[in-house]
Amino acid sequence: MIGTTSSWDLYERGCPSRDLLDRIGDKWSILVLGELGEHGRSRFTELRNRLSGVSEKMLTQTLRALESDGLVLRTVHARVPVRVDYELTALGQTLRAPLRALTEWSLQHTDEVLAARAAYAARVEQGA
Template sequence: MSTVGDVAEPTPSWDPYARGCPSRDLLDQIGSKWAVLVLGELARQGACRFTQLRQRLAGVSEKMLTQTLRTLERDGLVLRTVYPEAPIRVEYALTPLGQTLRGPLKALTDWSVRHIEEVLTSREEYDDRAGQQHRT
């Protein structure tokens, strides 16, 4: 894969719009609500323990956080480090590959904050129109 600056040029054989392409699966995984929030939190705060992540990500269940962290670790985006202490301490941090998502995730997060009012207005207008259509 050739690179331009820090951005890797995609391999022509990978097409996320094609059925069965592994890049589609990766987009699905890193684009999930909890993965975006876990990656974003690790990018903002650095290494965190499980309980710290769970506290900072209001609403995530222990099961969902565990599944998300395992998936991100499997994909090479998060590193799980076990410290042989009593009690055992486990921390999660972004890998160098995970660090490459910092910019795109920050841009997506910033966009969502900047445009949330417009989106909420659009949703309300849509719901009003949909409600009127169902009454007729």
């Protein structure tokens, strides 16, 4: 049922909530949503410049997907040259706090994760 959580099973293949989690958890989606949450309305080139490493194609695909999910609003201003702005919708705004918490966790625990990766690589190298 739409609007309830009782009918969705995140662990079931084909579940729409799983698809949505995949979308939100995508590398570029998290960064785009975070950037729009922090900076507000932005032009394509502004986003591309702030998201180091993203290609135009990937940014375009990500923005279209987020727009189709109702998380991002695309506004075209009819003028010369055409101006296109992107911003979070009201639904997209509801992701700001969870994404901020995930970002803060990542920043706080990066050193620990890097140490764990190094320890794991050393164990694998030794054949353990």
